[in-house]
Amino acid sequence: MNRLSSDRLDATFAALADPTRRAILARLASGEASVAELVEPFAMTQPAISKHLKVLERAGLISRTQDAQRRPRRLEAKPMAEANEWLEKYRQFWEGSFLRLDDLLDEMKGLETKGTNTRGARERAPGSKLGAGNKKRGRARSQGKTQ
Amino acid sequence: MKNAGNLQVTLPSDREVMLTRVFNAPRHLVFEAFTKAELLQRWFGPRGFTMPVCEVDFKVGGTFRFVLRAPNGKEMSMRGVYREIAGPGRMVHMESFDDFPMGEAQVTTILVEQDGKTTLTATVLSPSMEVRDAVIKSGMEHGAAESYDKLEELLAAMPLQAGANGAA
Numbered sequence: 001m002n003r004l005s006s007d008r009l010d011a012t013f014a015a016l017a018d019p020t021r022r023a024i025l026a027r028l029a030s031g032e033a034s035v036a037e038l039v040e041p042f043a044m045t046q047p048a049i050s051k052h053l054k055v056l057e058r059a060g061l062i063s064r065t066q067d068a069q070r071r072p073r074r075l076e077a078k079p080m081a082e083a084n085e086w087l088e089k090y091r092q093f094w095e096g097s098f099l100r101l102d103d104l105l106d107e108m109k110g111l112e113t114k115g116t117n118t119r120g121a122r123e124r125a126p127g128s129k130l131g132a133g134n135k136k137r138g139r140a141r142s143q144g145k146t147q
Numbered sequence: 148m149k150n151a152g153n154l155q156v157t158l159p160s161d162r163e164v165m166l167t168r169v170f171n172a173p174r175h176l177v178f179e180a181f182t183k184a185e186l187l188q189r190w191f192g193p194r195g196f197t198m199p200v201c202e203v204d205f206k207v208g209g210t211f212r213f214v215l216r217a218p219n220g221k222e223m224s225m226r227g228v229y230r231e232i233a234g235p236g237r238m239v240h241m242e243s244f245d246d247f248p249m250g251e252a253q254v255t256t257i258l259v260e261q262d263g264k265t266t267l268t269a270t271v272l273s274p275s276m277e278v279r280d281a282v283i284k285s286g287m288e289h290g291a292a293e294s295y296d297k298l299e300e301l302l303a304a305m306p307l308q309a310g311a312n313g314a315a
Contacts, residue, residue, distance in 0.1 A: 017160050090164060091156045096194030098154060098168050104180055104190050105172035112176070 012083045015059035020044070021052050025061060025075060032065060032074035159270070166269045174260035177267065178235035181256065187213070200224070207232055211240075227251070 015021055024038055039049045053073060056062045060079045064071050155167040170177050180186045184203040192198055192215045199222075200214035212226040227242035236258055241251040253272040258265055 013158060017158060087156055087158075091154060093193045094156070094166055094168070095154050096196075097191055098170075099194075100190035101177075101180055102170065104186060105170055105176055108176045108180070108186075109172055 009079075009082060009086060011059040012061065012079045015055050015061055016083065018052065018055075020049075021056055024049075024052060024056065025080070028062060028073060028075040032072040034070040034072045038073065162273050164271045164273075166267070166271075168267045170265045170267065171263075172265060173263055174235050174258045174265045177258055177265045181258075182238075184211075191215075205229060205232070227254075 016025075020042065023042070027033060027038060027041070035046060035050060035053065038053070039046050042049060053062065057064075057073075060076055062073045063076050065074055153169055155165075157165045157167075159165050180190065182203065182205045184201045187203065188198045188201040191201075191213065195218040197216045198213055199216055200212060202213075203209075203211045205211075207229055210226060210228050212224065214222055214224040216222050224245045225242055226245065227240050229238065229240045230253075231237070231239035237256070239253065239255050241253055243251040255270045255272075257268040259268075260266075
């Protein structure tokens with residue numbers, strides 16, 4: 001990722017950090033709209049909305065169309081897509097880790113139930129725990145396989 | 148696959164990323180898995196990555212160092228220091244990537260147990276977006292580029308606040 005797109009990603013996430021601006025984008029996702037139309041659903045003044053629109057415009061998330069009278073705003077797809085791609089990769093990084101962690105935790109629960117690790121041996125009396133623990137472990141394993 | 152384990156990724160502010168995930172295990176086990184080198188080595192990292200080096204000195208002021216190896220053999224290393232350890236419920240550490248000298252991110256990890264399940268909330272506060280980019284650049288280049296047609300999904304992932312929803 002080069003410097004330019006890093007800066008743009010910065011601007012995109014900064015713009016997306018505000019709930020009103022996200023709502024404006026959600027509105028524009030269903031079609032272009034004039035400033036007046038954008039003001040309507042919010043309990044905010046037109047200057048306040050215009051300020052949000054400027055931030056979105058600077059981040060390249062929206063643009064004005066040529067219609068001089070209404071000057072409707074519309075969504076620009078590329079920066080949003082880049083932000084989404086970033087988020088998706090981040091999610092994949094952790095999803096991969098956590099799926100493996102699920103398996104490891106199942107294994108740890110099993111060991112603890114059997115009392116074969118120190119914590120399990122300390123906290124549970126040997127021989128008192130096989131039933132319920134084993135049932136739980138079996139269920140978790142079969143869930144793991146379907147994912 | 149999409150909802151496996153229900154990992155949520157949200158952006159509470161322009162410098163934060165928050166991960167939320169439920170694990171089907173009691174908190175002390177999740178805590179162990181996050182804090183013991185021999186356990187971290189078995190799960191930390193994207194799919195297909197291995198961790199040839201995992202050194203953890205888990206105490207306040209103690210350091211850790213991970214080396215992750217991608218399926219193509221490329222390695223990336225990260226290190227950090229534990230800043231705060233409040234039992235198994237909360238810990239704070241700093242982390243940075245060796246090849247990207249852009250500063251440290253602060254990670255606050257909260258573990259809450261209910262009915263034998265544990266909810267993890269990890270908030271990553273970056274000094275700047277570049278660190279977030281670096282994580283991705285170094286670790287995720289092998290990942291398939293996602294389709295550019297996911298605006299709705301992104302918006303759905305962002306916590307819109309009450310009142311603003313009607314606009315969609």
